[in-house]
Amino acid sequence: MTSEFSALLKQRRREAQMTQEALAERAGVGVRTIRGLETGERADPRVTTVRLLADALGLSPEEREGLLAAAVRRTGDDGPPESSTVPTTPAEPVAGGPPGSLHETLADVSEQLAQTVAARWRREEEQRQVHDPYPLPVRWQPVAEELTDHWANIRRLPAGGTHGPLDLSGQLDEIVGVYRRIPSGRLVVLGRSGSGKTILAVRFVLDHLKSRGRADAVPVIFSIGSWDPTAMTFRDWLAAQLTRDHPGLAASGPGGPSLAAALVETGRVLPVLDGFDEIADGLRRPALEALNATTLPLLLTSRPSEYAAAVAETDVLTSAAAVELTDLTLSDLADYLPRTTRKSRGGDLSATAWDPVLSELHERPDSRAGANLAAVLTTPLMVTLARALYSNTPDNDPASLLDTGRFARPQELEDHLLDNFTATVYRPLPGHRPGSGPRRAVDPERAQYWLGYLAHHLTRLDTPDLEWWRLGHRMRRTTRTLVTALMVCLAIGLVDGIVGTLFDSFAFQLADGLVAGPLSGLLFGIAYWFLVAGKNAAVEPSAVRMKIFSREGKTRRSSLRRLVIGLLCGFLFGLGYGFVRAALNGVRFHLGIPTVLAIGLADGIIYGLMFALGAGPALGLLTLFETPLDIRSAVNPVSLLRTNFRTVATQLLVWAPTFGLMVGLGSMVVIRPMSAILGPVVWSLTAALKLGVISGLGGALGYVFSLTAWGQWTVFSRIWLPLTGRLPWSLVTFLEDAYRRGVLRQAGAVYQFRHARLQQHLARAYQAKRSRSGSRGTGAS
Incomplete structure (x- = not known):
């Protein structure tokens, strides 16, 4: 039609x-x-x-x-x-043309973003059983006046206008309506740990998207704990986070360097900033000052004490109203907990295992057991942990929570719930056999150790975001470099030794591999140090995909820059390779030092030119096949990993034959003029073919392992960390399983622990276990 x-x-x-x-x-x-x-x-x-x-x-x-x-x-x-209908190349304005096309382009991008965000958080609510059987009540009350701005500022009134407090009363399913009563569009939600701030943020996003118009901003949740306001402006950080979770937004956009930046600058993103309290202590004041320097509408969540401390140091969030979440009531528990467990068999079908607990809380609230439990079961976090331990596990009796011999204080009850949560969710199911179903059997103790390492890793990074490409980032920089160099050494040494036997004897190739492997590892290690480890950085996932028959994404400037880099790196590698080979031959044939130096210089120049003619064009050619990723390419961490793998695989298919062919042809081109300048050089077509094949495969592997996010993931998360016992061998399967069990949640392209309290508890338990066992964890400090 x-x-x-x-x-x-x-x-x-x-x-x-x-x-x-x-x-x-x-x-x-x-x-x-x-x-x-x-x-x-x-x-x-x-x-x-x-x-x-x-x-x-x-x-x-x-x-x-x-x-x-x-x-x-x-x-x-x-x-x-x-x-995707999202443009993957810049949407440049037409000179003298109307601006409507730019508006429509960003409107299209916003629609795609809204669909992706809604799908993501609906799935997250399902994983966390928020609606099973119904969401726990989340209510709030006004906060102290010193934590809010003047009501005239919140109302955006002109000078001299009359003003008074706004009615901000409501509950979870009314949060969007409450927010829209605030003319400034700025709201702070305070609540103690586990009080439901994140659940409220998710519900706000989903309900806002249901009633969103095409021209309205898209609410997006950002874990603000990872923001360093002294290193990056707020708008730049928002754009960077958007690009991380939606790599397609890295494409050049109208009026800005990227679509992500254009969305932020034009007010098409409504930041929902979760976890202000998770910002490092010394950064909360500059963070609040940076937020006050903007006029962006936003919703901010925080624990009360951390926000109050930041306000005391500087000022309240400008033009922001504030509310504080209240505790769950006994009536809430009585309504909720019985509906989370099975009915009693026989007798009174309305009775449940929670009846003794609820009776104690209702009839003897001042008893030691009742007071302790009442102090704990006041937040959605602790109630959901108690549900996981007792409602979902028929063998566990919730009446044990009333044992004051085991739990003399509320803190001991909380520790018990946190301690046993992972053991409960990883318990073997009755009749379950390994491999018999979708849920893998994982030893609870090992699972807790691995999760503890991940929690400790995040604590050291001071971030809630578990990014798969940074899993080796907290190792010492020298250790990271040595491990990367070792992997490159082994990979290239094996390629040289195995593939080379097609051309020469095994003994000769073994010796050649022992030269090429360590030298390649050394040179790639040096490159890795200067480009990555020395900067204490991590290799970010590629924001492009490889499309061989695409005309999109061609940039002459980028191609030329990579061409120059490739020429320089190739020449340096060849110079070192030729010189080392000459030195080893000098030792082998007992040549004098002057002769070795002369041969080494000549061989270094020859090999340098050969590899320069291969690396330069190969790197430049890769750029021509790159096109920005689609906005929906990173629906979750696994999809981003797979997308990055496909990009790396295509890079290998382009790089290896191109580099190998250019080195082989370059050798034939270089030999004749070099023979005229340096004297006779022994070379043949077979030698050129051998050098091209080995160089293509080896160079591609070295590039992948050291300078791509997927390669670094393979080196550390698939080999080194499992080899040293800190993570399982099948890490993706373990992370996805932890997500399905409710230990982790997904926030765009990263995982997070379902709650900061759980992360902190697991990190402390891991650290305590290491201290008891005396294990230092190679390179982890």
Whole structure:
């Protein structure tokens, strides 16, 4: 069925007196694409494609705007396409043209972002059983006046306007309505640990998205604990977090360096800042000052004491109202806990295992047992932990919580719930056999140790975000470099030794591998130190994908820069390789030092030119095949890992043959002039072929292991950390299993522990176990 866009495209093509084939060739798209768009078979006209067509047709600014508007309406009517409608190349404004196309482009991006955010947090609510059987009540009350701004500022009143407090009363399902009563659009939600701040933030996002209009900002949850306000501005940090969770937003955008930055700068993102209290102690004051320097609407959550301390040091959050979450009541517990467990068998079917506990709390609230338990079961966190330990585990009797011999103080009860949570969720299921179902059997003690290491890792990084590409980041920089160099050494040494036997004897190749492996490890280790470890950085996941037949993402400047880098690195590697080979031959044949130096210099220059002619063009060529990732490519950490793997795999398919071919051909090109300058050089076609094959495979592996996020993940998370016992061998399976069991949650492209209290508890338990066993953890400090 044809559409307005289909008819308009056909009309503009005929007015330009062009055939479909001619338009396809001029626009750089396929003929099938043109045919599908004109017949209506393709219901997903990308903004990028529409712009290419408009350029090829030579449309005026008004005609261009009309074609783009028709495409946007078509996409909006038909729903989201299978392939993203988000532009993957810059949406540049037309000189002198109307700004509407920029507005529509960002509106399209916002729609995609809204769909992704909604799907993500709906799935998270399901994983956390928020609606099973119903959400625990979350209520709030006004806070002390010294923690809020003047009501005239909150109301955005002009000078002299009358003012008074706003009515901010409500409960969980009314949070969006309460927020919209605040003219400034700035709200602070305070609550003690486990009081339901994150649950409220999630519900706010989902309910806001349900009633969101196309022009409204998209609410996005950001874990603000990872922000260093002294190193990055607030807007830049928001854009960086958006890019991390949605790599497609790294694409160049209208009016800004990236789509993420454009969304932030144009107010199309409503920041929901979760965990202000998780910012490092010395950074909360500058963080609050930085937030006050902006006028962005936002919702901020924090524990009361940390926020109050920051306010005392500087000022309240400008124009922000504030509320504080209240404790759960005995009535809340009586309504909720019995509905989370099975009915009694026989007798009174309305009775449950929680009855003795609820009776104690109701009838003897002043008893030692009742007072202790009442002090603990006042937050959603502790109630959900108690549910996991007792409602979901028939063998455990909740009446044991009343044992004052075991639990003399409320803190001991909390520690008990936290201690046994992981043991409970990892308990073997009755009749479950390893491999018999989707849930893997994991030893609870080992699981707690591995989770403890991850929690300790996050504590040392001072962040709640478990990023798979940073799992080796807290090792000493020298250790990281040595491990990376060792892996490169082994990989290239094996490639040289095994593949080389196709050309030379095993003994010769063994010796050659013993030279090439350590030297490659040394040089790649040096490169890794200067580019990554020396800066105390981590290799970020690629923001591009490899598409061999795509014209998108070509940037001459980037290609030229990589060409120069490749030429320089290739020459330095070849110089070192040739010199070391000459030195070993000098020792082997008992040559004098002057002769060895002369041969080493000559071989170094020859090999340097060979590898330079291979590395430069190969790196430059990679750029031509890069195109920005789609906005929906990082729905979760595993999808980002898989996307990065596919990018690396394609890079290998391009890099290895290109580098190998260029080195082989470069050797034949270099030998003749070098022979004329340096004297006779023994070389053959077989030697060129051998060098090309080994260089292509070895160079590609060295690049992947040392300078890609997936390679670093493989080195540390798949080999080194499991080898040293700190993580399981199948880490992805373990993390996904922990997510399904409710220990971890997903926040975009990263994992987080379901609660900061759980992370802190596991980190302390891990540290205590290490102290008792005397284990230092190689390179972990």
